[in-house]
Amino acid sequence: DGGITQSPKYLFRKEGQNVTLSCEQNLNHDAMYWYRQDPGQGLRLIYYSQIVNDFQKGDIAEGYSVSREKKESFPLTVTSAQKNPTAFYLCASSIWSRTGKSGYTFGSGTRLTVV
Amino acid sequence: QQQVKQSPQSLIVQKGGISIINCAYENTAFDYFPWYQQFPGKGPALLIAIRPDVSEKKEGRFTISFNKSAKQFSLHIMDSQPGDSATYFCAARGAGGTSYGKLTFGQGTILTVHP
Numbered sequence: 001d002g003g004i005t006q007s008p009k010y011l012f013r014k015e016g017q018n019v020t021l022s023c024e025q026n027l028n029h030d031a032m033y034w035y036r037q038d039p040g041q042g043l044r045l046i047y048y049s050q051i052v053n054d055f056q057k058g059d060i061a062e063g064y065s066v067s068r069e070k071k072e073s074f075p076l077t078v079t080s081a082q083k084n085p086t087a088f089y090l091c092a093s094s095i096w097s098r099t100g101k102s103g104y105t106f107g108s109g110t111r112l113t114v115v
Numbered sequence: 116q117q118q119v120k121q122s123p124q125s126l127i128v129q130k131g132g133i134s135i136i137n138c139a140y141e142n143t144a145f146d147y148f149p150w151y152q153q154f155p156g157k158g159p160a161l162l163i164a165i166r167p168d169v170s171e172k173k174e175g176r177f178t179i180s181f182n183k184s185a186k187q188f189s190l191h192i193m194d195s196q197p198g199d200s201a202t203y204f205c206a207a208r209g210a211g212g213t214s215y216g217k218l219t220f221g222q223g224t225i226l227t228v229h230p
Binding site: 004006031033035040041042043045048050056090092094103104105106107108109111 | 121124147149151156157158159160161164204213216217218220221222223
């Protein structure tokens with residue numbers, strides 16, 4: 001089955017540590033996205049990439065970095081510069097069609113906790 | 116920054132009742148309006164979507180009503196069931212410029228359906 005796989009499901013980070021969240025898709029989608037979800041704040045865009053080797057900052061990119069070396073993969077690094085990293089992180093990919101089903105496909109998320 | 120405002124933040128409905136969630140957007144540079152359903156610990160999943168040239172779309176118990184002049188759209192869940200208990204997000208897709216193809220999400224509504 002095609003889909004998006006995020007790993008790990010749970011991640012614990014110590015103060016001052018960088019951590020990398022994995023996102024892999026086998027849907028052959030060109031665009032991929034990273035969102036952060038906090039209670040009562042909806043989904044906020046961190047970074048997105050519309051093609052390989054290119055990505056743009058979203059609304060809350062500070063303290064995060066990404067890479068897009070392969071179409072299937074879009075890892076997110078939460079750096080020590082991110083002061084409040086505890087959140088639920090969602091990866092998505094998208095396809096848009098005027099006639100078929102369109103929209104984002106989301107992964108199951110990674111819950112990151114600072115300890 | 117483009118915004119989508121969603122209300123209410125939480126909603127409690129009795130089984131068999133109608134659940135109504137409202138969204139409003141602030142500019143006209145959107146061309147597709149999906150709704151997503153999210154269960155705890157999972158990623159959001161596309162529920163139903165509408166394009167701005169249509170005033171209503173129905174899929175089973177779920178209906179989107181769209182008012183282009185008022186820049187508002189809403190989700191109606193008929194005969195609400197306990198299994199509908201989830202968080203619902205409205206979204207709007209950017210139609211051009213730097214926002215092309217990106218979804219802007221509302222803040223989310225936590226729906227609880229009592230048996």
